[in-house]
Amino acid sequence: MEAKEIKLLRLLEENCALTTEELAALADLTEEETRAAIRKFEADRTILGYKAIVDWDRTAREDVTALIEVKVTPQRGEGFDRIAERIYQYDEVESVYLMSGAFDLTVIISGRTLKEVAHFVGEKLAPLEDVTGTATHFILKKYKEKHLIFQKQEAQEERFVLE
Numbered sequence: 001m002e003a004k005e006i007k008l009l010r011l012l013e014e015n016c017a018l019t020t021e022e023l024a025a026l027a028d029l030t031e032e033e034t035r036a037a038i039r040k041f042e043a044d045r046t047i048l049g050y051k052a053i054v055d056w057d058r059t060a061r062e063d064v065t066a067l068i069e070v071k072v073t074p075q076r077g078e079g080f081d082r083i084a085e086r087i088y089q090y091d092e093v094e095s096v097y098l099m100s101g102a103f104d105l106t107v108i109i110s111g112r113t114l115k116e117v118a119h120f121v122g123e124k125l126a127p128l129e130d131v132t133g134t135a136t137h138f139i140l141k142k143y144k145e146k147h148l149i150f151q152k153q154e155a156q157e158e159r160f161v162l163e
Contacts, residue, residue: 067108069102069137
């Protein structure tokens with residue numbers, strides 16, 4: 001892969017809302033080269049999708065995000081792939097990563113309540129045949145995600161009108 005193509009991918013990862021014209025200028029490509037490269041990356045699944053990163057704390061939406069450490073028994077000839085595939089099929093699961101260290105998989109899920117997350121872990125994840133242990137950690141506050149910093153919300157002053 002050429003350096004210009006890698007630069008194009010990094011630009012798209014940083015801000016997928018850039019126009020083809022802007023991407024071409026920043027990656028030192030023509031617009032047609034940029035369009036062709038993007039089509040190729042989408043076709044070969046180098047680009048899996050485009051997604052906005054939203055600061056949900058600035059909205060009325062209430063969600064709970066949890067990082068779950070999962071210990072599993074790897075299967076002969078398949079390693080961790082079969083159990084990871086089974087886990088990522090659940091709608092609640094946002095991400096699954098194979099890890100080194102004290103546990104095998106990291107599973108990130110979202111739910112509307114702590115109870116919903118607990119139900120997923122207790123009723124769906126932990127009972128899976130190859131799962132030997134879990135540890136759930138709730139994300140309390142996001143400071144930075146995908147190189148983007150979540151800004152503090154300015155305190156809103158309450159104003160009282162006295163007559």
